[in-house]
Amino acid sequence: MCGFVCLWNVGDEDLADRMIRRIAHRGPDAVAVATLPGAPVVMAHARLSIIGPEDGAQPIQVTDDLLVANGEIYNHQDLRAILGPSTFTTASDSEAILRLFRSGGSRWISRLDGMFAFVLATRERIVAARDPLGIKPLYTARIGDGMAFASELKAFDGLPVDSVEAIPPGSLYDTRDGLRRWYRTPQGAAEVEPGLDVEATVRELRLVLEEAVATWMVADVEVGSFLSGGLDSSIVAALAQRVRLGAGRSPLKTFAVGLEGSADLAAARAVAQHIGSEHHEGVFTAQDVARALPRVVYHLESADVDLVRSAIPTLFAARLAREHVKAVLTGEGADELFAGYAYHHDYVEDPRALADELTRSLGTMHHINLQRVDRITMAESLEARTPFLDRDLIDVAQSVPAALKLCRTDPDGAESTGETTEKWVLRKAVTDLLPPDLVWRKKAQFDEGSGTVDALSTALAEVLGVTGPVSRDQEAAVYERLLREQYADPDRVLAAAGTWAAQRVPV
Structure with a gap:
């Protein structure tokens, strides 16, 4: 459980640090700011260590990709077994998000089981997503020609940002492909059908x-x-x-x-x-x-x-x-x-x-x-x-x-x-x-x-x-x-x- 900030095409590490300090209550165990060389991204993270407390610090970088996440991936051990334990470098459940993304599956996010919000960056794009019902929060805003993401509204307070809004539950935003709904709540059944074994x-x-x-x-x-x-x-x-x-x-x-x-x-x-x-x-x-x-x-x-x-x-x-x-x-x-x-x-x-x-x-x-x-x-x-x-x-x-x-x-x-x-x-x-x-x-x-x-x-x-x-x-x-x-x-x-x-x- 954590809080995070991500700036895309803004390039202001001091701003990211100020924003994350406003929501540092979400993660008192560690606060960190990181960049991805060659990419217009700054990420900041406040950590409450629950899984992988020894080596699960964020932001997590794997070659040319950078990730900040909030929440828990409860099937991360299963995902490790499927993707290959040797590919993982930490005990953090959040690393499974990055590894799944890098696996290249078209509906990779649907394999995540848990409560989560995250932003990951490559050198060319940002991908941000939220769990099926929005248990974990995720907001986005415009800063000039760039974008900002944060776990709480107060991270944006007093800043020159426009169009602050929540990423919808069960949705994924990609700067390359736009917003899509990856999860829809199944429609509830109504009447008791004949023969149902109650x-x-x-x-x-x-x-x-x-x-x-x-x-x-x-x-x-x-x-x-x-x-x-x-x-x-x-x-x-x-x-x-x-x-x-x-x-x-x-x-x-x-x-x-x-x-x-x-x-x-x-x-x-x-x-x-x-x-x-x-x-x-x-x-x-x-x-x-x-x-x-x-x-x-x-x-x-x-x-x-x-x-x-x-x-x-x-x-x-x-x-x-x-x-x-x-x-x-x-x-x-x-x-x-x-x-x-x-x-x-x-x-x-x-x-x-x-x-x-x-x-x-x-x-x-x-x-x-x-x-x-x-x-x-x-x-x-x-x-x-x-x-x-x-x-x-x-x-x-x-x-x-x-x-x-x-x-x-x-x-x-x-x-x-x-x-x-x-x-x-x-x-x-x-x-x-x-x-x-x-x-x-x-x-x-x-x-x-x-x-x-x-x-x-x-x-x-x-x-x-x-x-x-x-x-x-x-x-x-x-x-x-x-x-x-x-x-x-x-x-x-x-x-x-x-x-x-x-x-x-x-x-």
Whole structure:
């Protein structure tokens, strides 16, 4: 996990150094600037060493090619075996990107499995790309006749750049061939087809879940797990604990935060006890929230009310986790894959519309929840991993009929006229993994369960110097003011941010 900057046809090493220093929180282990002789390129990299910590420094140069990358390539060992181990000069997973490119395959990028953003340069061209759902960020801008790339918007702040925009998820930009989409989210299935073996579908989902968590734990450092006590993070933590214990390692480290006595702390404590993790708790107050707000807004690169609210507990959880590990697993993506949001209940009578909405919302995650997770954890120099967004798991989840994700059923699967159950098929897949009261409990938002909303009300009243409730408009105005105070070009940042529309529909 890292941050990087690349300048093409600009040729200013001092500028690259200034830009990378603005996002050095993404990689406190090493900062480096490099050029490629004979090519109009400057690259800078801030490293958080996770895989190949001894020799994985970047930028990576192989003869006439130079690379900077952010993220993790989880199948790098397989790629080494295919491409020939002797061709690799480091233990870094990122080197696999460069070696695949140099192999000359027409669809080489599709062989990368993981979360990543990168820019590589030859003497004649730049190639920049992003993982399927945009878990890792990548922005580009014009500087005169040249181009600049960076991991965060703040790298461009105050600079004479034009047309700052994100490279779309699942896309590759080539100065020779232009922009192309190399990955498209598979369309979700809708109705339960006649003859579908539901139990077999549930078993297959469980197997893919287990593989995804094991894959996303690959690292040369210890990987922990956020644990809010909700279904998604509890599934990830329970499976991760099995991976660690199965490999003869010490128990998984789990991390939960909230107000004293909050529902999340109690629920997470119960889950941790059930799975036997080494559990760590952090308690925050309304005063802590007030002090953290400027940092949250600055690093989030957004003033959206719902994003800021959910980013606050993420910040405290990241701070707690970073005291113990350099990487954590999270439950992001389960709601988009398995219909976990409250507004999804509006689609219960129309599985086709629900399947289409889930597919659409997966495509918006990069500038909503994934932006929050990336920016806030990286603000604390912590790598966050999202195993629910494993590519194989996405394929399987999208093949599961939406009618099995949101349906009116009892916990035992019998048809019922009772309440609608969201994420039904996911719950069925983990019935043996967690206590029944957790598996079938209704969802609560992270900011609600942790007590953030209550603490935030008090904090905002203090910031505004008022008594009584603070309206949503007043809250939004506070966040925008905090952002504007910290950026030279705040309109550029605000224009790039995603928002949650009515009923928390991501747009």
